[in-house]
Amino acid sequence: MSETSDTVPVTVLTGYLGAGKTTLLNRILTENHGKKFAVVINEFGELGVDNDLVIDADEEVFEMNNGCICCTVRGDLVRILGGLMKRRGKFDGIIVETTGLANPAPVAQTFFMDEDVKRATRLDAIVTVVDAKNLIARLADSKEAEEQIAFADLIVLNKMDLVSEDEAAEVERRIKAINPYAEIRRATRSAVPVESVIGRDAFKLERILEREPDFLTSDEHEHNEEVMSMSFEVSQPIDAEKFNAWISQLLQAKGQDLLRTKGILAYQGEENRFAFQAVHMIADGDFIGPWKEGDPRKSKIVFIGRNLNRPQLRRGFEGCVASQGAA
Amino acid sequence: MSEGMTGSVEDADFLLSTRGAGRELGAWVVGVAFGRDGKGAAFGLGDGTLHLADPALPEAEWRRLEAHDGACLTLVPDFADGFLSGGDDGKLLRVLPDGGVSALADFGMMKWVEHIATHPSGLRAVAVGKAVHLLDKASAKLKALAHPSTVGGVAFDAKGKRIAAGHYNGVSLWFVNSREDKPRVLPWKGSHQLVAFSPDGTHVVSTMQENALHGWRLTDQQDMRMSGYPTKIKSFSFTGKGRWMATAGADCVVLWPFFAGGPMGKPPVELAGGDGVLCTQVACHPQHEVVAAGFQDGLVLMAEIGSGKIVPVAAPGRGAVSALAWNATGTHLAFGTETGFAGLVDLSRRG
Ligand SMILES: [Zn+2]
Numbered sequence: 001m002s003e004t005s006d007t008v009p010v011t012v013l014t015g016y017l018g019a020g021k022t023t024l025l026n027r028i029l030t031e032n033h034g035k036k037f038a039v040v041i042n043e044f045g046e047l048g049v050d051n052d053l054v055i056d057a058d059e060e061v062f063e064m065n066n067g068c069i070c071c072t073v074r075g076d077l078v079r080i081l082g083g084l085m086k087r088r089g090k091f092d093g094i095i096v097e098t099t100g101l102a103n104p105a106p107v108a109q110t111f112f113m114d115e116d117v118k119r120a121t122r123l124d125a126i127v128t129v130v131d132a133k134n135l136i137a138r139l140a141d142s143k144e145a146e147e148q149i150a151f152a153d154l155i156v157l158n159k160m161d162l163v164s165e166d167e168a169a170e171v172e173r174r175i176k177a178i179n180p181y182a183e184i185r186r187a188t189r190s191a192v193p194v195e196s197v198i199g200r201d202a203f204k205l206e207r208i209l210e211r212e213p214d215f216l217t218s219d220e221h222e223h224n225e226e227v228m229s230m231s232f233e234v235s236q237p238i239d240a241e242k243f244n245a246w247i248s249q250l251l252q253a254k255g256q257d258l259l260r261t262k263g264i265l266a267y268q269g270e271e272n273r274f275a276f277q278a279v280h281m282i283a284d285g286d287f288i289g290p291w292k293e294g295d296p297r298k299s300k301i302v303f304i305g306r307n308l309n310r311p312q313l314r315r316g317f318e319g320c321v322a323s324q325g326a327a
Numbered sequence: 328m329s330e331g332m333t334g335s336v337e338d339a340d341f342l343l344s345t346r347g348a349g350r351e352l353g354a355w356v357v358g359v360a361f362g363r364d365g366k367g368a369a370f371g372l373g374d375g376t377l378h379l380a381d382p383a384l385p386e387a388e389w390r391r392l393e394a395h396d397g398a399c400l401t402l403v404p405d406f407a408d409g410f411l412s413g414g415d416d417g418k419l420l421r422v423l424p425d426g427g428v429s430a431l432a433d434f435g436m437m438k439w440v441e442h443i444a445t446h447p448s449g450l451r452a453v454a455v456g457k458a459v460h461l462l463d464k465a466s467a468k469l470k471a472l473a474h475p476s477t478v479g480g481v482a483f484d485a486k487g488k489r490i491a492a493g494h495y496n497g498v499s500l501w502f503v504n505s506r507e508d509k510p511r512v513l514p515w516k517g518s519h520q521l522v523a524f525s526p527d528g529t530h531v532v533s534t535m536q537e538n539a540l541h542g543w544r545l546t547d548q549q550d551m552r553m554s555g556y557p558t559k560i561k562s563f564s565f566t567g568k569g570r571w572m573a574t575a576g577a578d579c580v581v582l583w584p585f586f587a588g589g590p591m592g593k594p595p596v597e598l599a600g601g602d603g604v605l606c607t608q609v610a611c612h613p614q615h616e617v618v619a620a621g622f623q624d625g626l627v628l629m630a631e632i633g634s635g636k637i638v639p640v641a642a643p644g645r646g647a648v649s650a651l652a653w654n655a656t657g658t659h660l661a662f663g664t665e666t667g668f669a670g671l672v673d674l675s676r677r678g
Contacts, residue, residue, distance in 0.1 A: 053397075055415075056437035058456065060476050062495055062518045062536065075495060075518050076477060078536070083415055083439065086355040086373030087398040114536075115558060 015129035017100035128152035153202035237268035255281030347672030356663020358402030361654035367424025371402030413440030446487035479520030493519035526569035621648025
């Protein structure tokens with residue numbers, strides 16, 4: 001993903017119908033921040049959107065790589081972002097609202113897979129608005145609701161006025177079991193500070209695993225079809241070749257179940273940290289700055305997905321440790 | 328840089344400075360076109376303006392029109408004279424060389440008029456979302472052709488009898504005059520964008536979302552995959568008699584032979600390569616086997632296919648070439664760049 005500052009940031013807003021997505025969108029647009037946004041909405045939007053530059057998108061999910069069902073992009077976004085780039089300078093950022101039933105993977109993958117989109121824009125964050133009152137029911141009956149949580153960098157836990165503290169705590173527990181890395185902001189009528197939504201740069205490799213979450217090890221709760229997350233750490237240096245071989249084989253074989261993968265790695269003989277992320281099979285990685293003086297050089301990898309096999313993933317990751325003595 | 332290809336940078340501007348003119352227009356040049364009657368050259372920009380020049384007097388003042396409320400998305404010659412321009416304001420405009428503008432259709436503010444094709448018989452095909460609207464000379468809507476997904480490109484065959492439209496998982500072929508509107512779909516997995524018929528009407532070629540072109544031989548529906556490109560292909564063009572198809576998308580002009588059984592099983596010819604700069608636009612001369620090419624660094628050149636001889640038109644340094652076109656007789660060449668430079672060269676003029 002392009003890291004240059006002349007790329008236009010794109011914020012993706014997801015969430016079920018009625019969760020308060022459009023209310024949040026209108027808040028961002030009307031607040032006095034001096035920024036201009038181009039807004040891409042879907043044709044089933046519930047409320048009017050108050051903005052000069054609104055584009056009506058017809059969500060078109062295209063399979064790439066000769067029809068792999070997880071290697072998908074949003075064809076309409078490729079087209080629309082390409083068109084918007086021809087009038088760049090007219091806006092500071094782009095906000096893409098998805099339909100309630102959308103799986104966020106094709107949107108995210110568009111920013112990894114399409115070279116024109118990569119060259120001109122960067123994915124700033126995926127923001128998911130959820131309804132505190134109804135989320136648990138949604139998670140029970142919809143894959144997309146889980147995926148929207150799994151992909152989120154920020155979750156706006158909305159309609160807090162309709163739930164008790166106990167109910168809210170239970171909803172947060174469920175969210176963290178799926179995605180412990182997302183920041184949760186409680187809100188009523190989608191009232192959250194605009195700067196908490198826009199300009200997060202959450203997909204920048206430098207920011208991967210920056211937040212140290214309160215990881216809930218919910219081992220008692222491992223239904224296979226449910227989305228969950230697992231994290232592994234090793235303190236010995238990693239062999240870059242072994243890691244590459246393992247991760248590419250893993251993504252190829254299990255990519256459809258792996259929604260998001262993120263890692264920070266200490267390669268043997270390397271002073272810089274290696275950051276890595278993937279959406280399904282599509283991966284991206286690069287060296288980011290050096291390890292902090294005195295910090296332990298621990299390598300860490302996090303998987304968010306379905307049917308995760310903890311012992312197998314642990315063995316695989318531990319198998320990437322460099323053999324002793326080899327420089 | 329390879330020796331002898333472009334010579335020095337100062338020399339590379341010789342044609343532009345002695346037989347043409349260039350202007351900084353201030354926004355991404357989306358399209359350039361010459362009127363089919365030879366009158367007028369037009370540039371369509373990402374800020375919604377159109378700029379009109381006189382091919383007979385490139386250095387005379389160019390006329391600037393505020394045309395679209397948004398961006399111009401496509402600009403083509405109309406069927407006889409003047410131009411058609413499509414915008415992200417939903418408008419289809421007809422523009423005359425004297426600056427006259429009329430709106431032929433308004434599809435609504437949130438709809439994009441993205442692709443237009445015209446034919447000298449008077450037909451105009453206008454792609455908006457999933458539909459291709461077919462208009463006649465008088466701008467009356469003849470029909471609207473529906474597709475399963477957004478149309479990425481539209482083209483007429485040389486006779487104006489068929490229309491091709493690229494979309495997800497294939498290209499649809501429509502007969503203009505057929506009473507029942509069902510297309511013949513040429514299937515191939517993936518997203519198809521720009522389309523063209525070979526001049527003899529025997530092949531259809533599309534650019535894909537992936538770094539490849541796809542082609543179909545219509546007689547037996549044989550597939551042709553043209554891959555191996557380092558980037559997406561944003562431009563391709565057949566030579567006048569259809570012997571070659573030139574494509575952008577590599578660090579040279581790639582030419583596929585459409586004769587002697589090709590392009591099946593025939594390797595392409597590469598021209599004007601060697602300095603590692605990506606070719607972004609190509610346009611074949613309407614008669615001769617000569618191809619004009621624009622590059623990522625702003626270089627514009629002409630290459631003779633038979634001899635490989637290169638003649639520079641404009642030097643690098645003015646932004647990636649985003650639009651390139653010949654006039655109908657092949658005496659003039661016009662181009663534009665992503666950063667807003669536009670050039671017009673009269674090659675028939677004595678130096
Ligand atoms: Zn896949």
